Amino acid sequence: MLTCKNDKGRRDFIKRSTAIAALYLTPSIFVRAATFHTVIPQPIPKEKLSVEINGKSYHLEVDARTSLLDLLREQIGLTGTKKGCDMGQCGACIIHVNGKRVNSCMTLAIDNDAKKITTIEGLAEGDQLHPMQEAFIKHDGMQCGYCTPGQIMSAVACVREGQATSRESIKEYMEGNICRCGSYQNIVDAIMEVKQSGKKV
Amino acid sequence: MSDHTKYFKIEGEGDRADGFEKVTGKAKFTAEHQIPDLAYGVFVCSTIAKGTIKNLNDALALKAAGVLDVISFKNCPNIPGYNSLTAEGKKNNQEWRGLKVLNDNKVRFFGQPIALIVADSFQNATDAIKLVKADYEKEDFETDFHKARKDANQLKQGATSKRGNVEAYKNAPVFIEAEYTIPMEVHNPMEMHSSIAVWDGDDKLTVYDKTQNPKRTQSAIASAFGISDKNVRVITEFVGGAFGSGLRSWLNLPAACIAAKKLKRPVKVVLTRPQMFSLVGYRPQSWQKIGMGADRTGKLIGISHAAVSNTSRYEDFREGIVDVSKFLYACDNVDTDYKILPLDVSTPTWMRGPGESTGCYALECAMDELAYALKMDPVELRIINHADVNPENKLPWSTKYLKECYETGKEKIGWKNRSKIPGKLKENGMLVGYGMGSGVFGAGRNAASARAILKEDGTLILQSAVSDMGPGTTTSMTKIAAENLQMPLHKIKFMLGDSDLPPGPGQGGSSTTSSLGTAVTLVCETLKQSLKELAVQKIDAFKNAATTDLDVKNETVFSPKDNTIKIPITELMKAAGKPSIEIVKDSPGNNPQEIKYASFSFSTHFVKVHVHPKTGEIQLKQIVTTGDAGKIVSENTARSQMLGGAVGGIGMALKEELKFDHQTGEIENASFGTYHVPLHTDIPPIDVWFVNKPDFIVNPVGAKGLGEIALIGFAAAVANAVFNATGKRVRDLPISPEKLGFKSA
Numbered sequence: 001m002l003t004c005k006n007d008k009g010r011r012d013f014i015k016r017s018t019a020i021a022a023l024y025l026t027p028s029i030f031v032r033a034a035t036f037h038t039v040i041p042q043p044i045p046k047e048k049l050s051v052e053i054n055g056k057s058y059h060l061e062v063d064a065r066t067s068l069l070d071l072l073r074e075q076i077g078l079t080g081t082k083k084g085c086d087m088g089q090c091g092a093c094i095i096h097v098n099g100k101r102v103n104s105c106m107t108l109a110i111d112n113d114a115k116k117i118t119t120i121e122g123l124a125e126g127d128q129l130h131p132m133q134e135a136f137i138k139h140d141g142m143q144c145g146y147c148t149p150g151q152i153m154s155a156v157a158c159v160r161e162g163q164a165t166s167r168e169s170i171k172e173y174m175e176g177n178i179c180r181c182g183s184y185q186n187i188v189d190a191i192m193e194v195k196q197s198g199k200k201v
Numbered sequence: 202m203s204d205h206t207k208y209f210k211i212e213g214e215g216d217r218a219d220g221f222e223k224v225t226g227k228a229k230f231t232a233e234h235q236i237p238d239l240a241y242g243v244f245v246c247s248t249i250a251k252g253t254i255k256n257l258n259d260a261l262a263l264k265a266a267g268v269l270d271v272i273s274f275k276n277c278p279n280i281p282g283y284n285s286l287t288a289e290g291k292k293n294n295q296e297w298r299g300l301k302v303l304n305d306n307k308v309r310f311f312g313q314p315i316a317l318i319v320a321d322s323f324q325n326a327t328d329a330i331k332l333v334k335a336d337y338e339k340e341d342f343e344t345d346f347h348k349a350r351k352d353a354n355q356l357k358q359g360a361t362s363k364r365g366n367v368e369a370y371k372n373a374p375v376f377i378e379a380e381y382t383i384p385m386e387v388h389n390p391m392e393m394h395s396s397i398a399v400w401d402g403d404d405k406l407t408v409y410d411k412t413q414n415p416k417r418t419q420s421a422i423a424s425a426f427g428i429s430d431k432n433v434r435v436i437t438e439f440v441g442g443a444f445g446s447g448l449r450s451w452l453n454l455p456a457a458c459i460a461a462k463k464l465k466r467p468v469k470v471v472l473t474r475p476q477m478f479s480l481v482g483y484r485p486q487s488w489q490k491i492g493m494g495a496d497r498t499g500k501l502i503g504i505s506h507a508a509v510s511n512t513s514r515y516e517d518f519r520e521g522i523v524d525v526s527k528f529l530y531a532c533d534n535v536d537t538d539y540k541i542l543p544l545d546v547s548t549p550t551w552m553r554g555p556g557e558s559t560g561c562y563a564l565e566c567a568m569d570e571l572a573y574a575l576k577m578d579p580v581e582l583r584i585i586n587h588a589d590v591n592p593e594n595k596l597p598w599s600t601k602y603l604k605e606c607y608e609t610g611k612e613k614i615g616w617k618n619r620s621k622i623p624g625k626l627k628e629n630g631m632l633v634g635y636g637m638g639s640g641v642f643g644a645g646r647n648a649a650s651a652r653a654i655l656k657e658d659g660t661l662i663l664q665s666a667v668s669d670m671g672p673g674t675t676t677s678m679t680k681i682a683a684e685n686l687q688m689p690l691h692k693i694k695f696m697l698g699d700s701d702l703p704p705g706p707g708q709g710g711s712s713t714t715s716s717l718g719t720a721v722t723l724v725c726e727t728l729k730q731s732l733k734e735l736a737v738q739k740i741d742a743f744k745n746a747a748t749t750d751l752d753v754k755n756e757t758v759f760s761p762k763d764n765t766i767k768i769p770i771t772e773l774m775k776a777a778g779k780p781s782i783e784i785v786k787d788s789p790g791n792n793p794q795e796i797k798y799a800s801f802s803f804s805t806h807f808v809k810v811h812v813h814p815k816t817g818e819i820q821l822k823q824i825v826t827t828g829d830a831g832k833i834v835s836e837n838t839a840r841s842q843m844l845g846g847a848v849g850g851i852g853m854a855l856k857e858e859l860k861f862d863h864q865t866g867e868i869e870n871a872s873f874g875t876y877h878v879p880l881h882t883d884i885p886p887i888d889v890w891f892v893n894k895p896d897f898i899v900n901p902v903g904a905k906g907l908g909e910i911a912l913i914g915f916a917a918a919v920a921n922a923v924f925n926a927t928g929k930r931v932r933d934l935p936i937s938p939e940k941l942g943f944k945s946a
Contacts, residue, residue: 040332041328044266063322065328066324070324074322079226079230080227082230082441083232085873087872087874089474089873089874090391120224120225129221129224133224133225136220140837140840142220142841143673143845144439144441145219145228146391170881171882172882175880175881175882178880180390181671182846182848182849182884183844184880186844187881
């Protein structure tokens with residue numbers, strides 16, 4: 001249900017990195033001592049990556065196995081994007097890549113060369129919160145706050161893509177964003193308000 | 202010093218104090234602290250359920266790129282607190298009781314950490330997992346709860362109680378007997394458990410840890426490593442949910458500390474989502490049997506409640522599953538029997554509504570079954586058996602408004618539309634059912650301390666070493682202080698999440714607002730007194746006033762009797778030459794010897810369901826959840842907690858079940874793709890209502906607590922509604938079309 005990658009991205013992804021992906025995007029429970037390897041893998045050379053994140057250009061050297069999520073959190077220090085499962089099942093890591101929502105744990109960093117990325121840190125304009133951020137506060141669309149950045153990035157995409165036509169369509173669109181504290185009703189309230197306000201998102 | 206709690210950023214009294222940080226990504230959770238020279242630790246986990254590691258081949262992993270060390274029983278440094286014979290070991294008995302991570306070669310459950318790989322990057326550490334090979338000597342194991350519980354020799358005694366005649370229910374004119382089962386359920390907070398350990402020399406360290414109790418974590422580490430508490434600083438600024446999983450420390454914490462000490466370098470250990478299913482506790486699996494009898498008018502004659510829940514082979518875990526049957530209803534004859542069953546699995550722990558939510562599921566379903574046997578309305582049966590005093594000890598309730606919860610729930614859900622005969626009501630081709638359940642949980646108050654720092658500019662800082670997993674402690678404490686001092690919310694900042702602050706309570710058992718709110722009230726009262734004294738001592742206009750004649754409101758010290766005697770606090774402090782006033786107050790908590798009242802929070806949950814007559818698909822259509830939780834300090838965050846309890850209850854009733862492959866002992870569904878938690882589309886309109894009447898016997902704030910009652914009794918409401926819709930009674934959670942007798946597609 002989630003729009004994970006555009007077509008070009010998917011082709012690049014498969015072409016360049018099938019082997020890497022198979023190894024490094026595999027949930028770690030499946031990579032246990034049971035699948036014992038007897039050969040030490042060669043060190044992975046770093047690759048160059050140029051991306052624009054929240055309007056700022058980055059020219060980086062990146063371990064090819066790094067997910068976009070780990071690049072943001074561990075290498076760049078943008079920790080607003082959350083790791084909730086690392087296998088594309090919870091939505092906590094959702095960001096916008098070239099304007100489309102993406103599970104950042106499911107895309108390798110090096111697959112995003114020359115792309116424009118927006119994270120939760122880039123949503124507000126200076127001190128002025130994005131209408132969706134304001135609505136989440138107003139409707140208390142959070143408790144612990146951990147899934148919140150992913151919910152908000154998804155919610156913005158929901159309105160932008162014209163999917164916020166009813167409570168039911170919002171719920172369908174937001175199905176991939178788990179909130180374990182159970183703030184779902186308030187989150188839908190927040191999205192409804194932003195949609196109905198007609199504010200630019 | 203953690204300093205995340207900015208002033209309320211958005212206008213409006215209802216807002217969450219730390220909402221700004223949470224919606225902007227500025228809130229720092231444990232694994233997000235940027236530490237220079239950080240190394241990454243990942244666990245290698247066992248691939249058998251029980252046995253001994255004969256050989257651990259880590260030679261290849263040690264040669265792999267970026268790997269700094271592989272720590273296992275082969276090279277784990279001596280940890281003083283791991284030795285149960287040392288003083289530290291005895292003190293630490295509670296925390297890492299039976300499982301001393303990386304320290305021995307025993308395997309006690311499938312997926313147990315057997316080694317920690319430490320590398321210079323997460324990728325290099327993860328990549329080396331497949332280079333570590335363990336050879337095991339396997340032993341027979343058991344993970345099948347329902348098979349093992351039938352063997353009485355396997356069971357360990359939990360607790361028994363008797364009041365009146367045992368099994369009196371069997372001689373009642375109307376009685377029912379039924380067995381209820383609940384699978385293991387896993388907390389699965391969205392933030393994974395994680396720890397970062399940073400040593401400063403051999404006997405001093407800072408730990409960033411996901412915990413509901415920074416002070417307990419501090420002393421656990423101190424005793425494990427044989428150092429003093431003051432040499433351990435625990436920082437937990439934000440907790441991304443926990444629901445009980447953060448009430449004790451787990452293996453990631455000592456592992457990070459051990460590795461960081463051995464390598465003389467900061468180490469971060471973040472569990473993976475699959476590891477969250479096996480390494481940080483869960484609600485134990487349970488079997489319950491209830492016998493319940495009444496006379497023809499519905500008056501209860503006897504209740505018999507037996508339960509078995511699982512624990513691990515290496516630690517005993519008990520909770521109060523059968524306790525609710527002793528006091529929720531007036532009944533002279535009650536007997537309970539609780540046993541635990543050790544299995545070769547990891548240890549369970551408290552999960553939201555611990556014990557009571559398991560017990561209330563059975564008790565509240567049994568009440569529903571008895572109501573049908575009596576041909577009586579289930580709510581009426583509950584009102585007939587309303588306990589006017591606590592039946593267990595005859596103490597009066599400090600407050601109890603459960604009847605108001607019944608009435609409001611009935612009205613809001615449209616209970617009058619409920620069919621008395623199950624399976625008879627249809628709406629748009631769907632079978633319609635209404636059901637309800639009640640919840641109850643003790644309203645406790647624990648010791649807590651708070652510091653107030655009033656600054657010359659009129660801002661107030663409050664501090665306590667608690668952490669907040671989402672209920673909104675910063676918000677409620679700020680509101681308590683604002684109301685007490687009659688000053689604006691935005692001038693108050695509440696700081697938490699640091700063990701260096703005055704000791705706070707653990708966030709558990711629905712007691713944070715009660716415990717810490719009392720300390721905050723005390724410190725505010727003391728602050729007012731100090732300001733009055735300061736005015737009398739230093740300000741001419743106050744010279745002849747008595748402090749008892751003065752008041753503090755609207756940031757001003759004044760005399761209500763004489764409007765010429767007044768001074769703004771900022772001017773007072775300036776005139777007195779005081780840049781700040783700092784006060785710490787300790788609140789001792791309830792003294793059990795002095796308790797003259799029974800104090801509990803109560804709730805009711807009413808639900809309406811649709812069940813498809815051909816497929817058995819169950820759709821929740823409407824939820825009304827009510828709480829008698831004393832005074833509601835912060836309406837917005839309290840309401841959110843109730844919503845969350847209902848959502849958790851939907852998971853318990855209809856979705857969540859941890860499954861084992863009993864051939865291998867491995868968990869079968871350790872992911873969000875296979876362990877189903879409630880999602881956006883599972884949630885019908887939820888209406889929350891509070892009695893909102895204070896209980897000043899419990900504490901000066903008047904709040905009783907509501908985190909647990911939000912969930913307790915909810916699953917029974919769903920089960921009872923499904924019965925009302927279909928006439929089929931499913932006594933095994935989660936309820937599914939298959940269990941209702943429909944074939945899966």
